Amino acid sequence: MERSYDFLMPSVNFFGPGVINKIGDRAKMLAMKKPMIVTDKFLQGLKNGAVEQTINSLKAAGIDYIIYNGVEANPKIHNIQEAKALYQKEGADSIITVGGGSAHDTGKGAGIILTNGDDITKLAGIETLDKPLPPLIAVNTTAGTGSELTRHAVITNEATHLKFVVVSWRNIPLVSFNDPTLMLDIPKALTAATGMDAFVQSIEPYVSVDHNPITDSQCIEAIKLIENSLRQAVANGHNLQARTEMVEAEMLAGMAFNNANLGYVHSMAHQLGGQYDAPHGVCCALLLPYVEEYNIIADPERFAELAKIMGENTDGLSTRDAAELAIKAMKQMSADVGIPKSIKDIGAKPADFELMAENSLKDGNAFSNPRKGTKEDIVKIFQAAYDAK
Known part of the structure; x- marks a missing residue:
């Protein structure tokens, strides 16, 4: 018998050119009186960028706002x-994050400690929050993390x-906005890094122990789209x-991993990013x-299917040989978009x-990895990624 499962996503998601103009109306529907815009200085300074357009939409709806622009990678x-501190000082009543995953995670993190206690380190884990966020x-301004519609908030303890x-x-935002016209001027390196994050987030849920037919369909379509467009x-x-x-x-990958979870790639990547302040993607x-x-x-068998989804020809191959083609395709994608070869x-x-x-083994993403490893196993994986040429 199929196991039971739930499925989480924001209640409303706007997608397509020009949807950013709807922010003010949606904020009014949510009874926002003075939202805090959470973003970074670069995005705030862009003429007719996402922050400026968000502000214009709020003004048109007659909604006041404040800005926190201290987001960093x-x-x-x-x-x-x-x-x-700014939220409380200025009497804000809600949060609007504008940016990529770092902005969304910062906004979520601020919301968490506004309502669930100031020490966020005590709240690490799965379903630890007793009270709703503001x-x-x-x-969203990058095609990568999926944080605009997921239940994950990733924070670094400096x-x-x-x-x-x-x-x-x-943590799931009440509404998400994805306007692809906001992404046209993103630099190549950021496009590659965020795109590879989406690629990983469409693969890990597909092989996760928590996958289900709905998330499978989302992963398959996401992988095909990324193979075609990144x-x-x-x-x-x-x-x-x-x-x-x-x-x-x-978006599809975000919905998938919101429900089927991730694995060792993310649990290990969190250690690299935290230790060396390196780009997550x-x-x-x-x-x-x-x-x-x-x-x-x-x-x-699942990895052999993954190879086919990535466009590899597996005709006449054994299951294991077909599965190895999935690994080849992953390496090729990274090489094509200019990702370095080694964690070195x-x-x-x-x-x-x-x-x-x-x-890595304590990270909240580790528990859904399809193979259960030891510390020694993970060290060997880090070493293999370090020795890559």
């Missing part, structure tokens, strides 16, 4: 504490250099069709083939592998 505890809208995850249905989006950032397909893919891409090669024996290139040091391996 791999958001830290001090970021969410600063945002909380009303939250997410305006004191320990460790990333941790607060996973709760209470290279094109990196090659020409103004290719609106490629940008649109990447947004569709990252790059960390994921560097680890992906080595983690999934380790995972193959848990379900060779982002500053990784073998002396750190044991501690990172230990913390």
Whole structure:
């Protein structure tokens, strides 16, 4: 008998060119009086960018606002504490995140400590939140993390250099906005990094122990879209069709991993990102083939199917040989979009592998990995990704 499962996603998701103009109306429907816009200084400074358009939509709806612009990559505890302090000082009543995963995670993190206690480290884990966050809208500007519609909030403890995850249905934004025209000027490196994050987030749920028929269908379509569009989006950032397909893919991947969860790629990538302050999507891409090669024996048939989904010709091959083609396709995608070959290139040091391996197995994403590993196994995967040439 099929196991029972639930399915989580925001109640409302706006998609397509121009949808950002609906923010004010939706904020009014949610009775927002003074939202705090959570973003970074670069996005705030863009003429007619996502922040300016968000503000214009709020003004048209007669809604006041404040801005926290201290978002940084791999958001830290001090970021969410600063945002909380500003929220309280200015009498805000809601949050609108504008940006990529870092903005959304910062906004979620601030919301968590506004209502669930100031020490967010005590809330790491799955479904640890007792109280709802302030009303939250997410305006997305990158086709990558899926954070605008997921229950994950990833924060870095700057004191320990460790990333941790607060996973709760209470973190899911009430409304998400994805307007692909906002992504046309994203640099190639960021397009590649965020796109590879979406790629990983469409693969890990597909092989997760928690996958189900609904998430499978989302992963399959997301992988096909990314195979078709990520290279094109990196090659020409103004290719609106490629940008649109990447947004569709990252939304599908986000919905999938919101429900089927992830695996060792993310649990290990969190350690790399926290330890070396490296881009999350790059960390994921560097680890992906080595983690999934380790995972193959848990379900060779599923990896063989994955190879077909990626467009590999598996005719006449054994199941194992077909499964290996999936790993080849993962490496090829990374190479094509300019991802470095080794975690050595982002500053990784073998002396750190044991501690990172230990913390990887404690990460909230580790429990749904299809193969159950030991600390020694994880060290070997880090080493393989370090020795890659």
